[in-house]
Each structure stands twice: as structure tokens, then as C-alpha cells.
Amino acid sequence: MALKNAYLIDLMNRVEARNPNDKQFLITVRSVLESIEPVVEKHPEYVKAGVLELFVEQERVIKFRVPWIDDAGNVHVNRGYRVQGNSAIGPYKGGLRLHPSVTEDTVKFLAFEQTLKNSLTGLPIGGGKGGSDFDPKGKSDFEVMRFCQSFMTELYKYIGADVDVPAGDIGVGAREIGYLYGQYKRITGLYEGVLTGKGLSYGGSLVRTQATGYGLCYFTEEMLNAAGKSFKGQTVVVSGAGNVAIYANEKATQLGAKVVAMCDSNGYIYDKNGIDLACVKQIKEVRRGRIKEYIDVHPEAEYHEGCSGIWTIPCDIALPCATQNELSLESCKALVANGCYCVSEGANMPTVIEGIEYLQSKGVLFGPAKAANAGGVATSALEMSQNSERLSWTAEEVDAKLKGIMVNIYHNVESAAKEYGMEGNFEAGANIAGFLKVANAMYAQGVV
Numbered sequence: 189m190a191l192k193n194a195y196l197i198d199l200m201n202r203v204e205a206r207n208p209n210d211k212q213f214l215i216t217v218r219s220v221l222e223s224i225e226p227v228v229e230k231h232p233e234y235v236k237a238g239v240l241e242l243f244v245e246q247e248r249v250i251k252f253r254v255p256w257i258d259d260a261g262n263v264h265v266n267r268g269y270r271v272q273g274n275s276a277i278g279p280y281k282g283g284l285r286l287h288p289s290v291t292e293d294t295v296k297f298l299a300f301e302q303t304l305k306n307s308l309t310g311l312p313i314g315g316g317k318g319g320s321d322f323d324p325k326g327k328s329d330f331e332v333m334r335f336c337q338s339f340m341t342e343l344y345k346y347i348g349a350d351v352d353v354p355a356g357d358i359g360v361g362a363r364e365i366g367y368l369y370g371q372y373k374r375i376t377g378l379y380e381g382v383l384t385g386k387g388l389s390y391g392g393s394l395v396r397t398q399a400t401g402y403g404l405c406y407f408t409e410e411m412l413n414a415a416g417k418s419f420k421g422q423t424v425v426v427s428g429a430g431n432v433a434i435y436a437n438e439k440a441t442q443l444g445a446k447v448v449a450m451c452d453s454n455g456y457i458y459d460k461n462g463i464d465l466a467c468v469k470q471i472k473e474v475r476r477g478r479i480k481e482y483i484d485v486h487p488e489a490e491y492h493e494g495c496s497g498i499w500t501i502p503c504d505i506a507l508p509c510a511t512q513n514e515l516s517l518e519s520c521k522a523l524v525a526n527g528c529y530c531v532s533e534g535a536n537m538p539t540v541i542e543g544i545e546y547l548q549s550k551g552v553l554f555g556p557a558k559a560a561n562a563g564g565v566a567t568s569a570l571e572m573s574q575n576s577e578r579l580s581w582t583a584e585e586v587d588a589k590l591k592g593i594m595v596n597i598y599h600n601v602e603s604a605a606k607e608y609g610m611e612g613n614f615e616a617g618a619n620i621a622g623f624l625k626v627a628n629a630m631y632a633q634g635v636v
């Protein structure tokens with residue numbers, strides 16, 4: 189697809205001139221503008237009111253220094269970010285990522301995507317994202333604590349339960365959220381729902397840990413059902429071995445599938461008998477080890493160095509749940525050649541644009557991240573509701589709400605694609621349905 193609308197072409201040129209170094213952000217904005225072209229043509233009032241101009245400019249980009257001291261007494265300085273993307277439909281909401289690859293571009297593109305994703309959940313949450321180039325891998329608990337305390341000492345100025353509510357993402361799990369929350373409370377004296385993904389003893393929600401992976405499978409099952417298929421009896425490849433991947437594996441298995449492969453950033457395991465998930469949890473959640481340790485327990489399984497080979501394993505359904513751009517065009521071709529008919533994204537932007545176009549051209553059912561992995565943020569919003577009420581819901585209540593939200597997202601995305609002449613293109617449908625709600629709110633609120 190290429191932009192045809194003269195106004196959008198001009199707008200995109202201006203976005204490029206203003207953000208010359210933000211490659212991933214530019215790719216994302218262009219791809220969203222391409223999808224919403226028919227919406228813009230149907231709603232000239234949005235153009236007149238400057239809604240698109242406002243939509244492509246993030247409300248606030250906060251960048252700060254994060255100094256901390258390691259166990260040996262050495263000083264380190266990392267860079268922290270919080271991008272407050274769009275607050276038209278609610279307080280900014282989105283994860284914090286701790287990974288050496290994090291740059292301003294990473295956080296900007298993720299915040300932009302998050303705005304649309306959060307809108308799709310149907311819940312009152314705006315879009316944001318944050319993080320740092322700090323690498324928690326190989327650090328002691330005290331080092332991670334000192335980093336998190338330093339990070340929050342700056343971040344607390346910009347967040348709050350009704351302002352901006354960060355959550356976890358890559359490298360930020362229960363441990364990091366705990367340290368961040370402790371420091372926020374210490375500085376502000378407020379016991380409020382300012383972060384989600386908290387521990388159950390201090391305001392966390394049941395099912396939040398499982399939510400992104402479970403939600404991915406609820407969305408995918410609905411998409412499969414509409415095509416007369418289901419997870420039952422299918423062979424599945426799940427990339428990653430982190431929070432999303434583990435619970436995607438768990439739910440896909442509960443729905444009757446056999447998950448045969450998983451990976452971490454070093455390599456992948458292939459177990460034709462079906463991955464022993466308890467073993468993966470022990471390695472990854474308990475010991476924070478490497479996925480190759482799996483073959484110490486299961487010598488009949490295979491371990492291969494490098495990650496891209498995971499997509500050469502024959503499967504019916506592929507669930508990329510590791511990181512962005514992990515699924516290249518070549519990998520998409522390998523999947524299709526081996527009979528894969530469904531790719532549904534648990535990670536954010538794991539499939540390169542040319543890969544998505546290739547999959548769609550081959551009739552592969554494609555569940556785009558902003559719809560398929562919205563279960564995590566949706567459950568975070570349910571955690572916010574519980575914090576506001578000072579109540580905790582049961583696991584069954586949260587899971588039922590999560591399932592309802594994911595099924596609704598599928599139907600909204602499917603019908604938006606159909607209404608705008610792109611039936612079956614759930615990527616376009618997600619962009620359109622997500623944009624419409626935000627655009628209506630921005631239009632109503634004026635030039636702010």
C-alpha cells in the first residue's frame with residue numbers, strides 16, 4: 189500500500205522532516221496513515237479540525253538521566269524515557285521497557301501504537317510508553333533495585349493514578365514493578381494505583397501475569413472460529429520464553445493445541461512431543477536461566493543457537509511473542525511453505541511490514557499486535573478499576589472480562605475492515621477501529 193491522499197502525503201512528509209532519526213516511528217506512522225486513508229476521506233471534518241496533525245505529534249516526550257551504583261561501587265549512567273502519546277480517551281497507559289536497545293525512537297513508536305491498542309480495548313485509557321537502555325540481565329537484585337529507585341526518582345514527577353499509569357514490558361516484571369512502586373510511595377506518600385502489574389499483596393490483579401498470553405489466544409481462537417477452525421489439534425510455534433510466550437503456550441495448550449517450540453534471545457528449543465511448560469517456567473520464571481537448559485531435562489528435544497530457525501519448524505499456527513522485527517520476510521515465506529495458515533502477534537510489531545503483506549497475499553489469517561496482544565493492557569485497566577474501588581476481583585471474574593474484551597476486539601476489527609472495504613485485513617481494521625474512537629474524542633475536545 190502507498191499513500192494516495194494528497195493531505196496525508198503532505199502530513200507524512202512533515203512527520204518525516206520533524207522526526208528524521210526515528211526510523212521505527214516513521215514506519216509505524218506511515219503504515220497507520222495508509223490504513224486510515226478511507227476514514228480520512230469519509231471524515232473531512234477531522235482534517236479541518238487538525239485531528240490528524242495532533243494525532244501524529246506525541247503530547248510529551250520526557251527524557252532523563254538515570255545514575256546508579258553497582259555492587260562493586262562503580263557509577264553507571266543510563267537514559268530514561270517516558271512518552272505520553274495521547275490522552276484523548278483517558279490517562280496515558282503503557283509499559284516500561286528495560287533493554288539495551290531502547291532509544292527515543294523505540295518508545296515513540298510503541299507509544300503511538302499503544303494509543304490505538306488501548307482504544308481498541310474499549311476501556312478509558314490513553315497511550316504512553318517508557319523505558320531505559322539499562323539491561324537487567326546479569327544484574328543482582330540490589331543493582332536492579334538501585335536502578336529502579338533512581339529511575340522513579342525522576343519519573344514520579346510526571347505520573348499518577350489519574351495522569352499516567354506505567355506497567356511492565358520487556359525486562360520489567362513483578363520484581364521491577366515492586367521496586368518502582370516502593371520508591372513512588374516513598375517519595376509521594378501516596379498509596380495509589382500508579383503502576384499496574386503490582387504484586388497481589390499490594391494492589392495487583394489476579395490474571396494480570398497471564399493476561400497478554402491468554403488474551404492473545406482468546407483473540408486468535410475467535411479469529412480461527414470465524415474461519416471454521418480452532419486451536420484444537422493444531423501444532424503451534426511460540427517465539428520467546430518470557431511473560432507473553434509462557435502464558436500464550438499455556439492457553440493454547442488448554443485450548444487443545446500442541447506447542448512444539450520456544451526460544452530466548454540465544455536460541456530455540458524444538459520438542460516434537462510438545463514443550464514441557466512447567467520445565468520452561470522453572471528455567472525462566474524461577475531461575476532466570478537460559479532456554480538451552482531445557483535439553484538438560486529433556487535430552488530428546490533439540491536446541492539450536494540463533495532464533496530465526498524457529499520459523500522453519502513446520503506448524504499450523506505461529507505466535508511471535510518475543511520482540512519487534514523478529515519475523516522477517518524470509519521467515520514468513522518459510523512458515524507459509526511449511527503450511528502455516530495463521531500468524532497472530534503476541535509481541536509488539538514482531539512481523540516486518542513486507543512480511544505482513546506477504547502473509548496477507550497468501551491468505552494467512554493475521555492477528556495484528558495492537559489487537560491480538562491488547563489483553564495485557566486491558567487487564568491493567570481492570571487493575572486500575574479495582575484499585576479505584578479498593579476491591580479485588582476473583583480470577584474467574586477477571587478472566588471472563590478479559591475474554592469478553594478480546595472477543596469484542598476481534599469483532600470490532602473485523603467489522604471496521606469490512607465497512608471500509610478491506611474485509612479480512614485485520615491490520616487495517618485494527619488501525620481504523622482504534623483511530624475512530626480516539627479521533628472522535630479529539631474532535632470533541634478541540635485543538636488542545
Ligand code: NDP
Nearest residue numbers: 358359400428429430431432452453495510511535536564
Ligand atoms: P519478557 O522480557 O518477559 O520476554 C521476552 C522474551 O523474548 C525473552 O524470552 C527474551 O529472551 C526473548 N527475546 C528478546 N529478544 C529476542 C530476540 N531478538 N530474539 C529472540 N528472542 C528474544 O517480555 P514480555 O514477554 O513481557 O514481552 C514480549 C513482547 O510482548 C514485547 O514485544 C512486548 O512489548 C510485548 N508485550 C508485552 C506485554 C506484557 O504484558 N508483558 C503486553 C503487550 C505486549 P531473553 O531471556 O534471552 O532476553
